[in-house]
Every structure is written in C-alpha cells, then in structure tokens.
Amino acid sequence: MDTYYDPRDLQQFGDVCKDAPELGKAFFEYYGKIFAEGALSGREKCLIGLAVALAVQCPYCIESFTKQCLEQGSTLEEMTEAAHVVTAIRGGASLVHGMQMRRMAEKLSM
Amino acid sequence: MPGSAAACTVRPEGVAPFARNLETHGLALVRDAALTLQVNVGLLCNLACRHCHLEAGPARTEVMSPDTMRQVKEHARQHAYAAIDVTGGAPELVPGIAGFMEELAPLAGRVMFRTNLLAMAREESRELLEVLAARKVALVASLPSLSASQADSQRGTGALDKSLAMLLRLNRLGFGMEGSGLGLDLVSNPTGAFLPPGQEAAERRFRADLARRHGIAFNRLYVFANVPLGRYRRWLEASGNYAGYMRRLADAFNPCTLDGLMCRTLVSVGWDGQVYDCDFNQAEGLPMGGEARRLSDLDGPPAAGARIAVGDHCYACTAGAGFT
Numbered sequence A: 001m002d003t004y005y006d007p008r009d010l011q012q013f014g015d016v017c018k019d020a021p022e023l024g025k026a027f028f029e030y031y032g033k034i035f036a037e038g039a040l041s042g043r044e045k046c047l048i049g050l051a052v053a054l055a056v057q058c059p060y061c062i063e064s065f066t067k068q069c070l071e072q073g074s075t076l077e078e079m080t081e082a083a084h085v086v087t088a089i090r091g092g093a094s095l096v097h098g099m100q101m102r103r104m105a106e107k108l109s110m
Numbered sequence B: 001m002p003g004s005a006a007a008c009t010v011r012p013e014g015v016a017p018f019a020r021n022l023e024t025h026g027l028a029l030v031r032d033a034a035l036t037l038q039v040n041v042g043l044l045c046n047l048a049c050r051h052c053h054l055e056a057g058p059a060r061t062e063v064m065s066p067d068t069m070r071q072v073k074e075h076a077r078q079h080a081y082a083a084i085d086v087t088g089g090a091p092e093l094v095p096g097i098a099g100f101m102e103e104l105a106p107l108a109g110r111v112m113f114r115t116n117l118l119a120m121a122r123e124e125s126r127e128l129l130e131v132l133a134a135r136k137v138a139l140v141a142s143l144p145s146l147s148a149s150q151a152d153s154q155r156g157t158g159a160l161d162k163s164l165a166m167l168l169r170l171n172r173l174g175f176g177m178e179g180s181g182l183g184l185d186l187v188s189n190p191t192g193a194f195l196p197p198g199q200e201a202a203e204r205r206f207r208a209d210l211a212r213r214h215g216i217a218f219n220r221l222y223v224f225a226n227v228p229l230g231r232y233r234r235w236l237e238a239s240g241n242y243a244g245y246m247r248r249l250a251d252a253f254n255p256c257t258l259d260g261l262m263c264r265t266l267v268s269v270g271w272d273g274q275v276y277d278c279d280f281n282q283a284e285g286l287p288m289g290g291e292a293r294r295l296s297d298l299d300g301p302p303a304a305g306a307r308i309a310v311g312d313h314c315y316a317c318t319a320g321a322g323f324t
Helices: A013-017 A021-034 A042-056 A059-071 A076-096 A098-108 B018-024 B066-078 B097-107 B123-134 B148-155 B159-173 B199-214 B230-238 B242-251 B255-260 B279-284 B312-316
Strands: B036-040 B083-087 B110-115 B138-142 B184-188 B221-223 B266-269
Touching: A013 A021, A042 A059, A042 A076, A042 B199, A059 A076, A076 A098, A076 B148, B018 B312, B036 B066, B036 B279, B066 B097, B083 B097, B097 B110, B097 B123, B138 B159, B148 B159, B159 B184, B159 B199, B184 B199, B199 B221, B230 B242, B242 B312, B266 B279, B279 B312
Parallel strands: B036 B083, B036 B266, B083 B110, B110 B138, B138 B184, B184 B221
Antiparallel strands: none
16 A cells, blocks of 8 residues: 555445445445435535535545536536635634633733 | 547446447447438537537638538428538538528428537628528527636637627527527536536526526526547547546446437438438548448438447447437
C-alpha cells in the first residue's frame, strides 16, 4: 500500500461489509433510500451530500458527490456556493466558540 | 481535416463491444417504420463546440449542394415522413438554406430546424428566420447549461449571453410562446465527462430559471448524453476521461431503451447525400445497415426489420433513460 487513500476503494465500497453482510445490506438499502427523490429533490440531496463531504473532508465522498452533482444538473456556481456554506459554518462554529473564550477570559480578568 | 479517433484508442477494460453486449442481453437492434428524415446540411459551423461529434467548425467546407438538396426534397415529397429534422454544423450558414426550408416545410407534419442560436443571431439569418416563422418550422436550440462558465467552456466565450439574447428575440417573434404555433425546444448536453440529469427535473429547472432570471419561455427541454466521437472523444482522451466515461456509459446500459431509440425510425442523410441510421453513425462513417448508399439510390425508406449499424458509441444512446 503506497497511500492511505486509493481511488479504487470507491468502486469496491460494496465489499467493505463482506464480514458483516447483514449490516452492509441494511446500510446500503438505507443509503439508497436516502438519496431517492423525496420532499427534497435528488439534486438538492446531492448538493447537501457534497457540502457534508467537504465538511468531513472525505476524498471518496468528494469524488462521488462532485460527479453526482454534475449529473444531477447542478452548476459549478451552485457547487461553489455549497462549499462556501460549509466554510461559513465551519468558520462560524470556531468563531462562536469565541464566546466561551470571552466568558473564560472575562471571568479571569479584572 | 479532423480524423477518426476510432483507431487510436483501445476499448477500456470491462467494456464489451456494443454488438456483443446486445447479444449477451439477447437483444437485436433493428429498424421500425421510418418516421423522421434527418438532413445534415453540412459541417460548416460558426462555433467549434468541444462536445461536437461531427467536429463541425468554421474551417469545415462540407455543405450540401443544390443538387443534393433537390434529391432530399424529391425523396421527402415521394415518401411521407411524419417529421423532417434539419441539422448541421450550423444550417444557417449553408447557401440556399432559406429556400430549402421553404420547400421542405410543407412536406411533413412537423419540420424542425436545429440551431446553436448564435448563427441565427447573425444579420444574414434574418430572411431565414422569417421563412421559418412563416412556415411554422419548429426551432430546436442548443443550450447546454444556465451557468456561463459551463456553457462558455463548451461553446466559446460569451456564448451563453448571446444565446439568451437570441432566445429573448425568438420569444418576441412568438417562438416558444403559448398559442403561437411556433415551437421552440431546447437541447442540453453535459459540459464534461458525465451523464445528463433526468429530463423532467432538468426541464423544470431550466423553465423556472430562464423565466425568473431572464424572462425566457420555451416548449420542451431535451437532455442527451454526449456521444464519444469526434472532437468530444479527442477531448475525453486528452483529458484522461475516455475510459471512465465509457465505463460510465456501459454501466448505465438500459435494455429498456432499445425500443425507443431514434435510430429505429430515422433516416439520416449526410451533406453529400449518403444515408445513415443516425447522425452519430454519420460521424463515425458507418453507413445505413452497413452498406454505403446515397439517398438517390434508395427506392424508399428502409424496411422495418432491417439491421442497424452499431458501434461502441451506441452506449451513449442506451445509458439511463436513453436517446429517443
């Protein structure tokens, strides 16, 4: 193994539960249902999937959801805005913890 | 002169030859009654789109001669097709096209004219546009994406803005407007090595976005996968996407698409009068039924049950919902 990540892993994702087939079956059935058209369109779900993939920084998921977003007709502008939503929330999550910092600092300060 | 890419790329591992794939599924691709006469009037085009299977462009000189146009009209007059579909290249650039459309228009119930919009926007196309409107010829316009970066990457800088301006002008003339009798359909091809979205969902989005952002109306949107031939195939190869795209198409093979494939009911005539089962076979140089013939050699449309010439590019028409 030359690298921790191998692009071929994505094609072989189904093999990951070979030693726990019932759990694998349950997961992949659930996964398939989640991305079917529902109250949210398949396209909207893929944009959410892309945003989460970027947030969890999963290269497999980024490859998969980039392709799926394009095949669902999303534009690069929309996908880029989704990336910025992730960035805003990740950045905002850090910044809002600044409130803890402030409270702590204020308690310790004169 | 662009050459065939067929000889320079090995079929990707895991992709069976299309003909063998049909055999494996116990399927045969044969003709049904011919309903549509598709006329490719030339490879000359004002654009050089990166997905063009025919490698049309400004440097191409192949256009239909007046004599071949006469043969097409004669054939259409003798054999009642439900539809006539005029395509290119950019048909607007072909000498004598306005008169050709004027005479073709009465010869079928539905007559279509394919446009990349930018060619129609030229001042020189004004007379043609008047003929198409007067004769109620339906326009079928290419609009790959509502994103400027994506549309322009396929068609050239500024293509989306110019296309939108032309669509507005067509709407003002009545094309695509309810009750006008002037049809305006859009065709969207993916702007890369991926399959198109579902047609209904894409049509809803295009309709809503074009109306809201630009005040543009149209009748129907059709989405088609890009066919790995010509300039598109060379781009796939150069960008390292060929094998992945072919596997994507082959994995999405849907046997249910066969009954509705357009090649079953289409007679495709090239600019030089040669006949093919479809425009893609024309690009690949695969003659109708595997036998090179001109339209003038045919006694009539090919009979139902006749063999259709196939190649690996046919995977593009059988992927997902198919190319109907």
